[in-house]
Amino acid sequence: MAELDLVGFLRPGDTILVGQATAEPLRLVDQLLDTSETVENLTVVCGYAQSPAWERATSGRLRIKSYAAHGPLRKLSRKGLLDIIPLHYSQIEEVIVTRRLPIDIVLLQVGPADADGFYDLGATVDFTIAAVKYARAVIVEVNDQMPRTNSSMRLHISQVAASISTSAPLAGSPSRPPSECEKKVAANVARLIPSGAMIQLGVGALADAIAHELHDRRQLSVRSGLVGDWLVDLYEAGALSAEPGNCVTGIALGSNRLYSFLSDTDIVRMEPISEQISDEAMKSGRPYISINSGIEIDLLGQVGSEIAGGRYVGAVGGQGDFFRASRRSEGGLAIIAMPSTSPWGSSRIVRELAGPVTSLKSDVDVVVTEWGTAEISAASLSERAERITSIAAPEHRVALSNSLPIWI
Secondary structure, three states, X not given: OOOOOHHHOOOXXXXXXXXXXXXXXXXXXXXXXXXXXXXXXXXXXXXXOOOHHHHHOXXXXXXXXXXXXXXXXXXXXXXXXXXXXXXXXXXXHHHHHOOOOOOOEEEEEEEEEOXXXXXXXXXXXXXXXXXXXXXXXXXXXXXOOOOOOOOOXXXXXXXXXXXXXXXXXXXXXXXXXXXXXXXXXXXXXXXXXXXXXXXXXXXXXXXXXXXXXXXXXXXXXXXXEEEOOHHHHHHHOOOEOOOOOOEEEEEEOXXXXXXXXXXXXXXXXXXXXXXXXXXXXXXXXXXXXEEEOOOEEEOOOOEXXXXXXXXXXXXXXXXXXXXXXHHOOOOOEEEEEOOOEOOOOOEOEEOOOOOOOOEOHHHOOEEEEOOEEEEOOOOOHHHHHHHHHHOOOHHHHHHHHOOOOOOO
């Protein structure tokens, strides 16, 4: 099949929205970067990127915006080539629909169309589908290895201006075994999660470790912006409720084992964040327990999840959205879980954050490290400082205690 020529669809000054995670169309991204040498003043908006082609971006031809500096975008951030849009994840769809972030072209990876002409959105359902209605053209990369999933969101062939076909393994999430420290953090977190709870986790070694500690729970449900292979582990351990649609997520990112599970089960629904944390779900009577990590946390309970070493490496993302959703749930909890020290031995519990505040002190209920649990939801400023210091690494506690702001 001849390559699709993107030049015929692009105009100078266009803004192109590119699907993220498994919805990122790798061949189209590669072509887009080539096309930027021909069409002037293009802006690309992307998210959880996977394609190594982004590293070919150079200054002066293509402006790249994202709500997150993940994967290959971190290298662009270090080069000063990434323009961060500091939005809560729940706000992205709104700014697209209201045209405050106008989108001209959508590039998206999907699964093959069904007999009724609807492409399967597969393992990523997010704000991108909202842009389809407003874009001048939607171009899709149809991958026959995309899992067929359950979702209320659909894309009809009549909404698509052009397509190319591919057959390639889906992007995954690099995994490593959790460290002994992360296992201790996970064990402390798990003590806060009862059977019957709704949980939100992300991906990575710490999320895997927390899920492992929950294998003896029963009737759990999941409402999470991002899930990994740990979802399959919970199912196989009998920890999840078997009710259809019991697990609602927007992005599944892991191995083929996870993608096969999505194709074979009716337990999981792929929906945007508005459905993941809907009022109906939060008022179901189940406690909603949101578990997130961060780069550092200060003595008041303010979380920084964006800056490390003077570089932008994270995101505002969905942390605040999920934390605040827990407030609408009876018995809900907003948990920050992290090792107390960085890999270099510096304390991740600090007097002052090195970057912006990602989650407010009023959004966090519990802080967890390998040294214990600090309940801060109803604590005064001085109590917060004392409790958070008590779960810092022992070698850092004296310095933290001696560095309290004068107004605490």
